[in-house]
Amino acid sequence: MLDNAILLLEHSVAVLLTFIFHEGNLALFLYKFVPFVLFLELPVYLFIWIGVIRSLQREEYEIPLEQPFLPRVSGVVLSYSEGYEITQTVLSFLEQNYTGHIEIIIAVDGAVQNSETYKAAMAMVPLAERYHNRSILVLPKIVRGGRVSSFNAAMGAASGEFLMPIDADTTLDNNVVQKCVRHFINKNTIAVSGPLRAACNHFSIVSRLQSIEYMISIYAGKLGLAEFGVINNIPGAFGIYRKSFIETIGGWDTGTAEDLDMTIRIKQYLARYPYLKIVFEREAVAHTIVPDSLFDFLAQRLRWDGDLSFIYLRKHRMAFSPGIIGWKNFIATLWYGIGFQIVMPFLIYLYLVYMAVVQTVPVFIGTMMLIYIFYLLLTLVQFVMYLTLLSERPRQDIKLVPLMPLFPLFTFLIRIWSAVANLNEWLNKGHLDSGMAPWWVLKKDKF
Helix, strand or coil, X not given: CHHHHHHHHHXXXXXXXXXXXXXXXXXXXXXXXXXXXXXXXXXXXXXXXXXXXXXXXXHHHCCCCCCCCCCCEEEEEEECCCHHHHHHHHHHHHCCCCCCCEEEEEEEECCCCCHHHHHHHHHHHHHHHHCCCEEEEEEEECXXXXXXXXXXXXXXXXXXXXXXXXXXXXXXXXCHHHHHHHXXXXXXXXXXXXXXXXXXXXXCHHHHHHHHHHHHHHHHHHHHHHHCCCCCCCCCCECEEEHHHHHHCCCCCCCCCHHHHHHHHHHCCCCCCCCCEEEECXXXXXXXXXXXXXXXXXXXXXXXHHHHHHHHHHHCHHHCCHHHHHHHHHHHHHHHHHHHHHHHHHHHHHHHHHHHHHCCHHHHHHHHHHHHHHHHHHHHHHHHHHHHHCCCCHHXXXXXXXXXXXXXXXXXXXXXXXXXXXXXXXXXXXXHCCCCCCHHHHCCCCC
């Protein structure tokens, strides 16, 4: 069977090459293939990596931010049903090398039905006495209200100048608070984020493929976009905000995808106040748990991509104006947010259907092989750049190289599934079927 498959591929490639170089067909082939690669995707990757290189060059010459600045920080651990797993998250706050005070607020959503999580939180309170400049406040929310409710309740109880909410399945490198807080010396900085790593990359193939995605798509992507002032999102798993600004704009809003929602609401001030900054600190690394099975992964992305469509095309569609978010973010959102993340998956579907219907089987298979080879080479180039320019754990990351041949297929699956997620949102209002809040909370959102 394997021999037959190899023969089929060889025959398909031979037929494809004959087709391509037959008189008049080269231009036709380029017309069909190149727009997907050159005009839709390559500019995104080039823009991001130009931003990455520009950021590294700027770091080399700028004056280090080492002025004495030790404000009180309120770290918020958003918990629901994690139980004693929250202890690792709380410990990662306690063990920060930041010498200023860190107030750790453990917001337990639905504390009555999640008594194990509440007990685990209370058991951590005496532990803070062993650490200098650390305190723990447990905030039990009797009735479950969802993540947004926990955000706002914690903000009301926080005494720190800066809010740092993280998920209860996320842990921090010891230098995260120190590296992030120093950017707030600049009064125009309103939010700081950093790289997210997949914490399960030694388990299943699915989780390790997500590790690669987090490295070359999310980490490099956010760093490159932030360098030009057009960062797409401050992730909900980890970010730090100037509390006074968040209070001014009314805190977090009801509904789902609260991280993207907050990012867009911040951007709505950028046309009027272009000096405001969202910073990406590449040395502040957080580690978040990712789905370990394909089913859980697809369920997560069904929510993520559907929520993205909900936020962009429903809730904040009126915000996409140069007069509100500024020209830079307007162009970046249309290009990267709408075009690359929403339109592109449907174009891939149309392209596959067209090729399958119009072309012969050998030409179709051969074309898919060429596309796969191109994306494999593109992945390898980006991964090498990540290892040499960005990775703070290169010996750990290089172990993922054997999975590189699978990553283009994994990326293809993500894009195909993204189209499903968008349709689910448009036809079924999929954002209402979210575990981030109870249905009676999500229903209060007018969208």
